[in-house]
Amino acid sequence: xxxxxxxxxxxxxxxxxxxxxxxxxxxxxxxxxxxxxxxxxxxxxxxxxxxxxxxxxxxxxxxxxxxxxxxxxxxxxxxxxxxxxxxxxxxxxxxxxxxxxxxxxxxxxxxxxxxxxxxxxxxxxxxxxxxxxxxxxxxxxxxxxxxxxxxxxxxxxxxxx
Numbered sequence: 001x002x003x004x005x006x007x008x009x010x011x012x013x014x015x016x017x018x019x020x021x022x023x024x025x026x027x028x029x030x031x032x033x034x035x036x037x038x039x040x041x042x043x044x045x046x047x048x049x050x051x052x053x054x055x056x057x058x059x060x061x062x063x064x065x066x067x068x069x070x071x072x073x074x075x076x077x078x079x080x081x082x083x084x085x086x087x088x089x090x091x092x093x094x095x096x097x098x099x100x101x102x103x104x105x106x107x108x109x110x111x112x113x114x115x116x117x118x119x120x121x122x123x124x125x126x127x128x129x130x131x132x133x134x135x136x137x138x139x140x141x142x143x144x145x146x147x148x149x150x151x152x153x154x155x156x157x158x159x160x161x
Contacts, residue, residue: 010092090127105153
């Protein structure tokens, strides 16, 4: 990931905070700050498919986040001091989680459409749609992932082969 040309060229990067069954992103987050890039993480709104990408001030900032009912760390609902990526300069790159992927770039998420809805919003932003890279285990690569009309394909899937 750290040597990837898209990562190297990106200044504003969104990345998920890993759940135990996902690719662990902690070292990537540390590198984002080490390289002087800006780091954004998801904040999901429960009972909806709305998600924002909010700016982290440092890797240590993660310890100030609250744990959701899904066991995900995220900025609290009353945390209004953080920049939302689309309220500012948009994003260059989004690292995406998922349960399954096929080689055409189709992605199976957790069923709420948070990332698809967010990418639709990105497409309306002046900076346009960011490049998307899914981080996966080899075992998550499938022959075919079922898709619906509003599913947005990822640009690239990185996994160890």
